[in-house]
Amino acid sequence: MSLCSFSSLATTTFPNFRRFKLSAVMASTVTTTKVHPAVIVGGGRVGKALQGMGDGQDVLVRRGDSIPLDFDGPILVCTRNDDLDSVLQTTPLSRWNDLVFFQNGMLEPWLESKGLKDGNQVLAYFAVSKLGESPIDGKTDTNPEGLTAAYGKWSLAVAERLQAGGLSCKVLDKEAFERQMLEKLIWICSVMLVGARHGGIPVGVVEKEFRSELCSLIAELASAAASEKGVTFEEAMEERLCAYSRAVAHFPTAVKEFKWRNGWFYSLFEKATAQGKPDPCPLHTQWLKELKIV
Template identity: 80%
Template sequence: MTKTLSISSSSYRLHHYYTKPTSRLTSVSLKIRALSSPSSSSSTTSMATKVGPAVIVGGGRVGRALQDMGSGDDLLVKRGEAVPLDFEGPILVCTRNDDLDAVLDSTPKSRWNADLVFFQNGMMEPWFESKGLGDAGQVLAYFAVSKLGEPPIDGKTDTNPEGLTAAYGKWASAVAARLQAGGLSCKVLEKADFQKQMLEKLIWISAFMLVGARHPGATVGAVEKEFRSEVSSLISELASAAAAEKSITFEDAMEDRLCAYSRAVAHFPTAVKEFKWRNGWFYALSKKAIAAGKPDPCPLHTAWLKELNVVQD
């Protein structure tokens, strides 16, 4: 008579057969049979991260682009409309700099430091200080939206292929998630690192716009390619003044980074605009130094502003 002992594991079934001896030799056979698991077809579904809702102030190119990156439950606030008190989430401010006072007037004061996130270019610190916005969030938007409704173009460069856009503050991670959902890069920085990058972008926009304005019709790309020596001298001058004023040390190769970004957005036109928020900060440093009997820290910058009649004094 034959008996069978069956032992199962996750991979194999072991059958140990033995027979009643018919001679002095005991016949033992051991057979291992691979057990194949049932075939199953499974498809991997990538779950898109849901972007949290936000109030978006400003229905221009950037505001609409941010709304398109959302999950459909954002609130778009247009000019003259009020920001609600009870809509949870960040308040993404995408207006012109000169409209910021009106934005504050339409926003409950309890939400100013808690939820406001500013996407504006330029030197914002003096305005923040005047409004008591020491904890306000900020985004350095190194991306471009050419026309209303068009997808944004990320400003990745050959020196920073990981992208340059950065966010700071309470809602920085939420902003980064939204931008990444829209196919853009965004890193989250602490305040000291963010300030350095903010100043670099201020130097970029102040230098390239001013040099371009000296050569009517020049784009950002033309400034980088045809007037490199001029913009190089101005970058060096403005960087030195900013570092001294803020007691910081910039990372090496700033000129290379800023010129690389200019190649990425070579089609941008140039003009000296929003003076108070851009070149005006450097001109204020010059006036302060001269009033104290010290040399102008930005003599080239001052001379070119006067050449273009941007300033007269």
């Protein structure tokens, strides 16, 4: 999808699009500028794929190596979430605002603790099956324009790079990005937990054979997230997330990176318990305990 079409897309996807006019204007400028060279942290599947979308001027930095101080451009962080502290330690403080985080999960508490409340983030709805293979865009039958989104000072540069690699990317403001971040968090926490309950079956089998369980958990986590963060989600979330499950049907399921994913929803249970309130996520808590994850 050409990013020039973001305006027409947004009016369909977000009824209150007037709030996103600035993002639409910004996105409309993406098609003519060449890909901005970047430092890429992490030489795994995503890091290598992003490097392949550049023009040969990128600097690939392995985990633990220092980030160049004199390189003008975004720093694309493609490591595991648990490696983020070490990435900051090897990045000059003056470059922290150039870091672009591609990680899944709830990064907000960690970003805020590091003074990066408005840090650059990307919701990567694309898959790289094996090292060196071309990424596959996570377009779905409910969102054929694509779901990948970027936020922050380097969002346009990220969108340009992804477009050069044949992928879609929306440029969003903070409010819209937070909603989509929470929606993806809900997807990964729900589909992985339901799949793990049934032996680690693929995502597509979860959606096809255990859709009722999946949608019940999606609705529960969406309600809890909306209450905790004070956001209002667009309608038909269950259908959107089931559609994405069909698009990545081959993915295996497992509850991973608990601190960054399901752990955030479990913390809502702990907070409610401490305040003498009902668990906002009873199914989620029950199934975590059933699997002896908590």
